[in-house]
Amino acid sequence: MQTNMPKGTLISVGGAEDKGTDLELGIIARNNLNFFEIGILKNIVKEINNNEARIEIITTASQIPDEVGENYLDAFGKLGCKNVGHMKIRNREDAMQPEYLERLKACDAIMFSGGNQLRLTSIFGGTDFLDLLHYRYENEKFIIAGTSAGAMAMSNTMIYQGNASNAHLKGEVKITTGLAFIKDVIIDSHFNKRGRFSRLAQAVAANPSAIGIGLGEDTGVIIRNGCEMEAIGSGAVVIIDGRNIKHNNIADIEEGAPISVENMIVHIMEKGNCFNSKTRVFEAANVNVVA
Numbered sequence: 001m002q003t004n005m006p007k008g009t010l011i012s013v014g015g016a017e018d019k020g021t022d023l024e025l026g027i028i029a030r031n032n033l034n035f036f037e038i039g040i041l042k043n044i045v046k047e048i049n050n051n052e053a054r055i056e057i058i059t060t061a062s063q064i065p066d067e068v069g070e071n072y073l074d075a076f077g078k079l080g081c082k083n084v085g086h087m088k089i090r091n092r093e094d095a096m097q098p099e100y101l102e103r104l105k106a107c108d109a110i111m112f113s114g115g116n117q118l119r120l121t122s123i124f125g126g127t128d129f130l131d132l133l134h135y136r137y138e139n140e141k142f143i144i145a146g147t148s149a150g151a152m153a154m155s156n157t158m159i160y161q162g163n164a165s166n167a168h169l170k171g172e173v174k175i176t177t178g179l180a181f182i183k184d185v186i187i188d189s190h191f192n193k194r195g196r197f198s199r200l201a202q203a204v205a206a207n208p209s210a211i212g213i214g215l216g217e218d219t220g221v222i223i224r225n226g227c228e229m230e231a232i233g234s235g236a237v238v239i240i241d242g243r244n245i246k247h248n249n250i251a252d253i254e255e256g257a258p259i260s261v262e263n264m265i266v267h268i269m270e271k272g273n274c275f276n277s278k279t280r281v282f283e284a285a286n287v288n289v290v291a
Contacts, residue, residue: 006225007142008144010146010181010182010223012145012151013145013147013189013215013219013220014191015148040147040219040232045076045080048081048108052083053107057072057073059113061119061120062116072113092123095124100129104129104133109144111146114189117150117158117159118160120149120150152188153178154178154181155185156184159200164195164198169257170202172256173202186213188200188215202259204241214238219232219234219236221237227277229275234271237270237273240266242261
């Protein structure tokens with residue numbers, strides 16, 4: 001049974017784990033696999049708070065899953081976590097295998113790698129695996145972490161395409177249903193280096209009830225109780241709040257025309273700042289949340 005306030009924790013990280021894909025350029029390039037931000041991973045390990053805990057890595061989104069998986073095993077190992085597995089789920093048939101359901105039942109945390117977020121929704125959507133993942137998150141002290149594509153897929157509304165240079169034009173930002181661990185939120189990653197403010201702003205303009213969360217590299221948010229967000233990492237977290245939008249032309253203009261929006265509220269969070277997506281309250285100081 002779903003509770004009003006999930007007992008689990010989400011950890012959403014802005015990037016830049018998967019160097020094997022670039023959806024905006026449409027290329028696959030194996031350039032540099034040394035992509036682990038140890039500081040961010042330390043936050044994940046701290047949240048798990050048990051070096052003996054079982055962590056499962058899911059590299060379904062990646063085009064180079066074996067290399068990404070090995071890097072995770074190595075990185076978590078350097079942080080003292082030895083009980084880490086790699087779920088090699090590449091298609092819906094894999095996702096339906098009893099082995100992976102059993103492993104999901106037995107672990108304490110899972111982490112989705114970067115890559116293509118549409119692979120996550122198209123492969124896990126409607127499966128018993130995703131149903132179990134939701135059950136554990138809602139009813140147990142279970143941790144779901146994700147980086148880049150793995151972060152973007154956490155919300156019920158998910159950006160899956162949109163070139164930043166044209167994101168001010170209606171129709172250039174493509175949205176679909178995500179894995180829906182958190183509602184009324186839209187998460188974008190690689191936010192600063194890829195200049196994705198207009199992309200997230202258009203997504204919020206089309207869904208003003210949702211909070212936009214822009215995550216830079218080496219930056220993330222820990223989400224407790226389904227709504228209480230704490231910024232982590234060295235960069236900035238950008239919050240876009242559309243609840244008080246006044247003028248908004250997105251419904252009336254033609255495809256390809258520029259959007260215009262009035263009174264969209266923006267917050268910039270540093271490490272330790274908090275934001276509540278239900279009350280829409282920003283806290284500059286770190287707020288200790290009692291588990």
